[in-house]
Amino acid sequence: MNKNLRFSHKILLAAALIVIAAFASFTLYNDYLQRTAIREDLDNYLTEMGDVTASNIQTWLTGRILLIDNLAQNIALNPERSTVDSLLEQKALTSTFMASYLGDATGSFTIRPDAKMPAGFDPRVRPWYKGAESSNTATLTEPYVDAATGQTIISIASASKKAGQSIGVVGGDLSLQTLID
DSSP states (O other), rough: OGSSOOOOHHHHHHHHHHHHHHHHHHHHHHHHHHHOOOOOOOHHHHHHHHHHHHHHHHHHHHHHHHHHHHHHHHHHHHHHHHOOHHHHHHHHHHHOOOOEEEEETTOOOOEEEEOOOOOOOOOOSSHHHHHHHOOOSEEEEEOOOOOTTTEEEEEEEEEEETTTTEEEEEEEEEEHHHHHH
């Protein structure tokens, strides 16, 4: 077949093959560039969204930590039982937390809304109590199973002290589903 082609046809065929190869190379190179640009844009977008989400969660948690710190300070000002009950029943706390509570230094436990605690429950041995008691700031626990509800939760807890004397630890429970939502 090659013998039947004239020289001009052979040159035309070679030029056509070179043009096809050039366009194929150009197409593959553009595809590579576009894929790289899209991947970089996606990575940047996901990083930015991750940062924004982390910032939103941090802001959300900071507000709840401030509520617990405020509760601890108010209880330190007046640790009377009736005052503690009214402070724990504040709308800001009941609408924000699954439960808010005070585990006092004697081992008694006051929780709102009321919940039946297991027999022999001593708040002083719970991780949220120990963590807050040993810290100067509010603490956030690792997820754990709540003794009253059996749900997996995290707690924000803060020590309540008056003149350096421990009154106990106040806390608030947040469902992990709340964080997911």
